[in-house]
Amino acid sequence: MLTEKIISTASLTKRFGDFTAVDNISFDVYKGEIFGFLGANGAGKTTAMRMLCGLSLPTSGKAIIAGFDVYKQTEKIKRSIGYMSQKFSLYEDLTVRENIRLYAGIYGKSNRFIKDKTAILLQQLHLEAEADKLVRSLPPGWKQKLAFSVAVFHEPQIVFLDEPTGGVDPVTRREFWNLIYAAAATGITIFVTTHYMDEAEYCNRVSIMVDGRIDALDSPSKLKEQFNAASMDEVFVQLARKASRSAD
Ligand SMILES: Nc1ncnc2c1ncn2[C@@H]1O[C@H](COP(=O)(O)OP(=O)(O)OP(=O)(O)O)[C@@H](O)[C@H]1O
Numbered sequence: 001m002l003t004e005k006i007i008s009t010a011s012l013t014k015r016f017g018d019f020t021a022v023d024n025i026s027f028d029v030y031k032g033e034i035f036g037f038l039g040a041n042g043a044g045k046t047t048a049m050r051m052l053c054g055l056s057l058p059t060s061g062k063a064i065i066a067g068f069d070v071y072k073q074t075e076k077i078k079r080s081i082g083y084m085s086q087k088f089s090l091y092e093d094l095t096v097r098e099n100i101r102l103y104a105g106i107y108g109k110s111n112r113f114i115k116d117k118t119a120i121l122l123q124q125l126h127l128e129a130e131a132d133k134l135v136r137s138l139p140p141g142w143k144q145k146l147a148f149s150v151a152v153f154h155e156p157q158i159v160f161l162d163e164p165t166g167g168v169d170p171v172t173r174r175e176f177w178n179l180i181y182a183a184a185a186t187g188i189t190i191f192v193t194t195h196y197m198d199e200a201e202y203c204n205r206v207s208i209m210v211d212g213r214i215d216a217l218d219s220p221s222k223l224k225e226q227f228n229a230a231s232m233d234e235v236f237v238q239l240a241r242k243a244s245r246s247a248d
Helices: 045-052 074-080 096-106 111-124 140-151 170-185 197-201 220-226 232-240
Strands: 005-016 019-030 034-039 060-065 081-085 158-162 189-193 205-210 213-218
Touching: 005 045, 005 189, 019 045, 019 060, 019 189, 019 213, 034 045, 034 170, 034 197, 045 060, 045 158, 045 189, 074 081, 081 140, 096 111, 096 140, 140 158, 140 170, 170 189, 170 197, 197 232, 205 220, 205 232, 213 220, 213 232, 220 232
Parallel strands: 034 189, 034 205, 081 158, 158 189
Antiparallel strands: 005 019, 005 060, 205 213
16 A cells, blocks of 8 residues: 655764764655654764755655655755644744635645635634634644644645644544544655654554664554553663663
8 A cells, every 4th residue: 555655765864063963874665655764862862864855854764755855956846745733833923824825825825725625624613703813812732733733734745743732631632643643544654753652553654763864664553562561661661771872
């Protein structure tokens, strides 16, 4: 089913001075896949993700994202992807509708596209009554769902999610994951970092970074088998225990 490579890296490396934040990582992600990118704090996930998004140049190695080279075609990469993080969020002082229009406009979508798709989106999210309210008035779970929907509004090939569900309750996280599945079913590739191991179980495949390297990469069921573990939490703990690096 998953055969077309949408992300391909080979020996991708990023050094800051003499510190190697991302150390020779090589992996592929397939179109339509939900790919979990795990690692303890400071393992190098954000640094790697920034390179994949065309926001930071690698020190060495290769990466092709949606057919584009991370050294030479960063603008094309940026137009082919969506991005959402816990920190980056919506404009609180704009309404729901204004936020959607703003982001869709940045990606050069036509007024007709924006209008039609906004109506569908508001209906799907049950946000019709809130469309002209300021985003700051929405509960956190709704904001996250809206932020995700905005990140995929322009129909990118890949969406990068950096700890998208931080700080929300398990029920809301589950609902958020329903949106992720729906997006993946339309062919959008999901690249997601998370610290929640129940979310790791929802991914097609998961990679686990330790000290800048990818130490394990497979489906959750195969990883559990490989590490003789009952849960992804156990797999993660076994690997994270080896880490010599910790967050600041
Ligand atoms: N601009 C920079 N200059 C120097 N060191 C950096 C820079 N950016 C990141 N690092 C270091 O690289 C390492 C990896 O950081 P990174 O933020 O990629 O980890 P992470 O896996 O995303 O962690 P977290 O889960 O805490 O976000 C850390 O030791 C960090 O201090």
